[in-house]
Structures are given as C-alpha cells and as structure tokens.
Amino acid sequence: xxxxxxxxxxxxxxxxxxxxxxxxxxxxxxxxxxxxxxxxxxxxxxxxxxxxxxxxxxxxxxxxxxxxxxxxxxxxxxxxxxxxxxxxxxxxxxxxxxxxxxxxxxxxxxxxxxxxxxxxxxxxxxxxxxxxxxxxxxxxxxxxxxxxxxxxxxxxxxxxxxxxxxxxxxxxxxxxxxxxxxxxxxxxxxxxxxxxxxxxxxxxxxxxxxxxxxxxxxxxxxxxxxxxxxxxxxxxxxxxxxxxxxxxxxxxxxxxxxxxxxxxxxxxxxxxxxxxxxxxxxxxxxxxxxxxxxxxxxxxxxxxxxxxxxxxxxxxxxxxxxxxxxxxxxxxxxxxxxxxxxxxxx
Amino acid sequence: xxxxxxxxxxxxxxxxxxxxxxxxxxxxxxxxxxxxxxxxxxxxxxxxxxxxxxxxxxxxxxxxxxxxxxxxxxxxxxxxxxxxxxxxxxxxxxxxxxxxxxxxxxxxxxxxxxxxxxxxxxxxxxxxxxxxxxxxxxxxxxxxxxxxxxxxxxxxxxxxxxxxxxxxxxxxxxxxxxxxxxxxxxxxxxxxxxxxxxxxxxxxxxxxxxxxxxxxxxxxxxxxxxxxxxxxxxxxxxxxxxxxxxxxxxxxxxxxxxxxxxxxxxxxxxxxxxxxxxxxxxxxxxxxxxxxxxxxxxxxxxxxxxxxxxxxxxxxxxxxxxxxxx
Numbered sequence: 001x002x003x004x005x006x007x008x009x010x011x012x013x014x015x016x017x018x019x020x021x022x023x024x025x026x027x028x029x030x031x032x033x034x035x036x037x038x039x040x041x042x043x044x045x046x047x048x049x050x051x052x053x054x055x056x057x058x059x060x061x062x063x064x065x066x067x068x069x070x071x072x073x074x075x076x077x078x079x080x081x082x083x084x085x086x087x088x089x090x091x092x093x094x095x096x097x098x099x100x101x102x103x104x105x106x107x108x109x110x111x112x113x114x115x116x117x118x119x120x121x122x123x124x125x126x127x128x129x130x131x132x133x134x135x136x137x138x139x140x141x142x143x144x145x146x147x148x149x150x151x152x153x154x155x156x157x158x159x160x161x162x163x164x165x166x167x168x169x170x171x172x173x174x175x176x177x178x179x180x181x182x183x184x185x186x187x188x189x190x191x192x193x194x195x196x197x198x199x200x201x202x203x204x205x206x207x208x209x210x211x212x213x214x215x216x217x218x219x220x221x222x223x224x225x226x227x228x229x230x231x232x233x234x235x236x237x238x239x240x241x242x243x244x245x246x247x248x249x250x251x252x253x254x255x256x257x258x259x260x261x262x263x264x265x266x267x268x269x270x271x272x273x274x275x276x277x278x279x280x281x282x283x284x285x286x287x288x289x290x291x292x293x294x295x296x297x298x299x300x301x302x303x304x305x306x307x308x309x310x311x312x313x314x315x316x317x318x319x320x321x322x323x324x325x326x327x328x329x330x331x332x333x334x335x336x337x338x339x340x341x342x343x344x345x346x
Numbered sequence: 347x348x349x350x351x352x353x354x355x356x357x358x359x360x361x362x363x364x365x366x367x368x369x370x371x372x373x374x375x376x377x378x379x380x381x382x383x384x385x386x387x388x389x390x391x392x393x394x395x396x397x398x399x400x401x402x403x404x405x406x407x408x409x410x411x412x413x414x415x416x417x418x419x420x421x422x423x424x425x426x427x428x429x430x431x432x433x434x435x436x437x438x439x440x441x442x443x444x445x446x447x448x449x450x451x452x453x454x455x456x457x458x459x460x461x462x463x464x465x466x467x468x469x470x471x472x473x474x475x476x477x478x479x480x481x482x483x484x485x486x487x488x489x490x491x492x493x494x495x496x497x498x499x500x501x502x503x504x505x506x507x508x509x510x511x512x513x514x515x516x517x518x519x520x521x522x523x524x525x526x527x528x529x530x531x532x533x534x535x536x537x538x539x540x541x542x543x544x545x546x547x548x549x550x551x552x553x554x555x556x557x558x559x560x561x562x563x564x565x566x567x568x569x570x571x572x573x574x575x576x577x578x579x580x581x582x583x584x585x586x587x588x589x590x591x592x593x594x595x596x597x598x599x600x601x602x603x604x605x606x607x608x609x610x611x612x613x614x615x616x617x618x619x620x621x622x623x624x625x626x627x628x629x630x631x632x633x634x635x636x637x638x639x640x641x642x643x644x645x646x647x648x649x650x651x652x653x654x655x656x657x658x659x660x661x662x663x664x665x666x667x668x669x670x671x672x
Contacts, residue, residue: 175647
C-alpha cells in the first residue's frame with residue numbers, strides 16, 4: 001500500500017480465509033523468551049562478567065579440587081624445609097633429588113614451620129570462600145523469609161518486624177561483630193565438647209561462630225530488600241492485570257512474584273559473598289577469625305606481616321588472592337545485576 | 347540507601363509536607379537513634395560478660411585473694427543484672443567509671459585523650475576522599491566510555507576490593523621497609539600521616555567516585571538538563587548549576603556509612619601503624635577484658651555513627667524536597 005491515497009476498490013483475495021501458514025505467523029511472532037534465557041543472554045554479552053565468572057570457576061577449582069591432588073597437606077610440616085623461597089628445596093629434599101628421586105616443587109615456598117605454602121593458600125581460599133558462600137546462603141534464607149513474612153503480613157506485624165530491623169540497621173555492625181565473635185567462640189567451643197555435638201567439633205566451632213555472627217548482623221539488609229520487593233510487587237499493575245484476567249493465586253506467585261523477586265535476591269546474595277569474605281579477613285587480622293591450624297586468607301596474611309621484610313611473598317600471595325576474590329565477585333555481581341535486575345542499577 | 351526515606355514520584359508531592367510532619371520525622375529518627383544506642387549498650391554488656399575470663403584473670407602476679415579484692419572493689423562480684431542497672435544509671439548521669447586495666451584513669455578521661463587522634467586521622471581521610479572522589483566521579487561521567495572513564499572505573503573497582511589492612515600492610519612494606527622514605531610508627535611528624543590517611547581514604551574515595559559517576563550519569567539524563575541545553579546554556583554552566591547540585595545528593599547520604607567504614611578501618615590502621623587512637627584502644631580493651639573500657643568505647647563510637655546517620659537523614663530530607671517522609 002505504497003499509494004498515498006489508497007484505492008477504494010476492494011480486492012477479493014483479501015477476504016479469503018487465512019491459510020494454516022499465515023495463521024501460524026500470527027500466533028508466534030517470535031519465540032517467547034523466558035526470564036532466565038533473557039537474563040543469560042544479557043549476561044553473556046557482558047564481557048567483564050564472563051571473565052569474572054571464569055576467574056570464579058578457576059578459584060573454586062583451586063580451592064576445592066586442587067588440594068586433593070596436591071602431594072602435600074596443609075598441616076604437614078616438612079623438616080629442614082622451613083622458610084623456603086618459591087621453587088627452592090630443603091636440605092633433605094635436595095639429597096633426595098640428588099639420589100635421583102623426584103620431589104614436587106614448593107611453587108610458593110614454605111612457611112616458618114615448613115608447611116608447603118601453595119596448599120595452605122588453597123586451603124585458605126577454601127575457608128574464605130566457604131565463609132562467603134555459607135554466610136550468603138544463610139543470610140538469604142533468614143533475611144528473605146523474614147522480609148517476605150513482613151511484606152505479606154502487612155499491618156501491625158509488619159510494623160513491629162520492621163522497627164526491629166530499623167534498630168538493628170542503625171547499629172554500627174563492626175562493633176557488634178567484634179564483640180559477638182569474642183563471646184560466641186568460647187560458648188560454642190564448650191558446646192562442641194559435649195556429647196551429641198560432635199558434628200560441631202568436626203566443622204570447627206569458631207567457623208560456626210563466624211557464620212552465626214554474620215547471619216545475626218547481615219540478614220537485616222536482605223530482609224529490607226525482600227520486604228520492599230514484596231510490597232512493590234503486590235501492588236504492581238501486572239499483578240492486578242493477571243488477577244483481572246483470572247489467574248489463580250498460585251500462578252501469580254509462581255509466574256510474577258517469584259520471577260520478579262528472584263533476580264534481586266540472587267544479585268543481593270552474590271554481592272553478599274565478597275562482603276562476608278572481606279569481613280572475615282578483617283576479623284582474622286584482628287585475631288578474631290578462623291583459628292589455627294586451619295588457615296583463612298586473612299590469617300595467612302596476618303601471620304606473614306611480622307616477617308614481611310624477609311619473606312614478602314607469604315604476605316603478597318594471600319593479599320592478592322583476597323583482593324582478586326572480592327574483585328571478581330563484585331564484578332560478577334554487578335554483571336548479574338545488570339542482566340537480571342536492571343531496575344536495581346543506579 | 348539511608349533509612350526511612352524514599353523517592354516520591356507520584357502525586358503526593360503536590361501537598362507539601364508542612365513543618366509539623368518534618369518535626370514528627372525528626373522526633374521519630376531521634377527516638378530510633380536513642381533506642382539503637384540503648385540496644386548496643388545492653389547487647390555489649392551481656393555479650394562481654396559471656397566471654398570467659400575476667401579483667402584480672404590474666405595477671406598471674408596477683409594472688410586469688412587480691413583478685414577477689416579487686417573484683418569486689420569494682421563491683422564485679424555482684425550479680426550481672428545488678429551490675430547492669432548500676433552501670434546504666436551511672437552512664438545516664440555521665441559517669442562511665444574507672445578503667446579496670448589502666449588503674450586510676452577514668453574511662454571518659456582515656457576516651458577524651460585518644461579521641462582527637464582518631465578523629466584527626468578520620469577527618470583528613472574524609473576531606474581527602476571527598477576532594478578526590480567527587481572530581482574523579484565527574485570526570486569519569488563526563489567522559490563516559492572513553493579512556494579516562496575506563497581508567498578511573500578500573501581504579502575505583504580495585505580500590506573497593508582491597509581491604510584496608512592489606513592496603514596498609516602493602517604501603518608499610520613498600521614505603522616503610524623497602525624504600526624507607528616514610529616513618530612507620532606513630533603520628534609524630536607530618537609525613538607520618540601520609541600512609542595511615544592513604545590507607546583509610548582508599549575505600550571511601552573509590553566508593554564516592556563510583557557513586558558520583560552513576561549519580562551524575564543519572565542526572566545528565568534528566569529532562570531539566572535537556573531543557574537547559576536546549577535553552578543554549580553552556581555545558582559548563584549546565585554541569586555546575588544544574589547537574590552537580592542534584593548529583594551530589596547521594597554522596598551526602600554516604601557520609602554516615604563512610605564514618606562507620608572509617609571507624610572499621612581505624613581499628614586495623616591504628617594497630618598496624620601503632621597509632622595511639624580510640625580504635626586501638628577498643629581492640630585492646632576487648633582482648634584485655636577491660637569491661638568498663640569496652641562499654642565506654644562501644645557506646646561512644648556507636649553514638650557517633652548513629653548521630654551522624656540521623657543528622658544526614660534529616661539534612662537529606664531538608665535539602666531534597668523530592669524525598670517523601672515515611
């Protein structure tokens with residue numbers, strides 16, 4: 001119909017019933033893209049996020065897989081191999097090499113007790129990552145449940161629940177974290193010593209103390225975000241529209257509330273991981289983190305501070321590791337936010 | 347992200363909040379602040395008493411009888427609840443008691459002597475962070491997508507990822523031990539301020555840069571900027587008269603969290619550079635089980651930060667009329 005003045009004459013073929021092919025082209029304009037596919041498509045376009053994801057996977061392999069293939073263990077003290085520089089061998093090891101045997105090199109050297117530093121770095125990364133992942137998961141669980149209950153209930157329940165979080169939110173958390181971790185550790189240690197709490201002993205009471213401290217203080221932010229999401233979504237036009245179209249309650253929750261909420265929750269949880277790792281390394285530095293012989297990246301760095309003039313690599317390696325972990329998780333979290341929750345972007 | 351305020355976009359803006367509503371908001375924020383301080387004090391009191399060992403247990407030189415006499419003198423032999431009520435009623439009167447480990451000195455005395463040191467460091471760090479972060483953020487936003495922007499963003503992202511203890515230790519190693527050009531201990535000369543202040547300022551500078559950039563980009567996309575450009579106002583004037591004034595608002599709200607972050611940093615920085623400040627005092631009072639000092643420093647630090655947050659929230663409300671009271 002390129003003509004400026006359309007002809008008034010009607011063509012007969014325009015009024016013929018549509019063929020099956022034509023009908024099909026009207027039904028499906030293009031394949032419907034669901035929430036996940038859409039988000040993943042945006043994420044894949046984000047180069048920084050993909051590179052960060054690659055680094056995260058490498059770090060996870062480094063921390064959880066590599067130690068089991070490593071010929072040294074993190075507690076193993078090798079005699080005469082104390083304070084070795086990277087790729088240096090101890091006296092005994094040199095003799096073995098001279099005798100024709102092969103000795104696995106200490107890629108990152110050894111510490112003052114003759115422990116292979118590469119495997120300690122891996123274990124430290126494992127502990128720090130575990131703290132980050134477990135804390136983020138627990139915070140999600142507690143915070144999202146609390147926030148969702150407050151948001152759905154509304155009224156007085158909401159009011160009281162939110163005043164509690166308001167108060168907790170204004171408290172400078174680091175003060176309480178320090179005092180809490182001081183107080184919780186001995187309490188949990190004595191609890192773990194009792195029969196029936198053997199699992200606690202296995203995990204290490206002070207690791208549990210750190211989880212608890214983080215959850216106790218960080219769930220507040222998650223609860224507030226979840227509540228505000230629920231409140232916004234409850235009132236949103238598309239929920240009203242879905243209801244007007246006769247959608248069932250279950251369908252609304254599943255198709256609209258959950259899918260719209262989950263992006264925010266995933267992003268907030270991902271960004272919680274680096275902040276937990278950050279705080280744990282900080283606590284370790286003040287001597288309140290994970291205890292010996294289990295190393296965390298923070299405690300590895302702290303132990304190396306005294307000898308940093310002679311053995312700088314012992315300090316620099318964990319320091320770089322912490323910074324890289326925090327960096328890649330932050331970048332990946334930002335990428336996830338841009339992909340799955342564009343509304344949150346500021 | 348400050349508590350209690352949300353952006354208003356709907357018609358409710360039409361009826362302006364009158365003075366009484368603002369007054370109600372201020373009273374609410376103050377009440378919430380006082381409640382928070384009370385919660386902090388109560389939690390701290392009971393938590394620190396959960397920790398096994400007392401202030402006098404570590405001293406091997408004193409006998410059991412002397413230890414008990416000391417505990418009786420400071421009232422540590424009384425039941426916990428009684429000690430709590432005594433402490434709180436004394437505290438309300440302004441008496442924070444004597445330090446249990448630094449004999450003969452009152453807690454308020456110690457805090458008053460240590461506080462200026464920490465406040466000075468934090469103050470310089472705040473000024474530095476604002477003076478660097480705001481222009482850097484503006485430059486970054488103004489050159490969006492160009493080399494300068496990418497460079498600044500990479501730096502800022504790294505600055506956020508590096509914990510303060512790592513940056514201070516690395517500074518100490520490079521400039522203190524290796525190059526040997528800066529003093530590593532105390533705050534005796536002007537040059538000894540350089541490293542601790544740098545270590546403290548890195549994170550807030552990086553954060554303000556990012557905040558300023560995103561906020562300025564947000565403002566630059568607003569209608570009133572387009573109007574101003576369309577009227578033929580120079581881009582320089584548009585930036586300074588319209589964009590900056592609005593873009594700087596989120597930085598104002600960051601002042602509260604920034605102070606909290608500086609306090610966190612000061613614990614570590616004062617420990618590394620052996621600076622006799624309040625942060626170091628707090629950490630050592632915990633390891634020493636100096637109950638009155640723990641209470642005193644915690645309450646003072648918490649009060650400072652909570653007050654800063656309350657002031658910022660109220661100020662923000664007064665500065666930005668688009669904010670709706672909740």
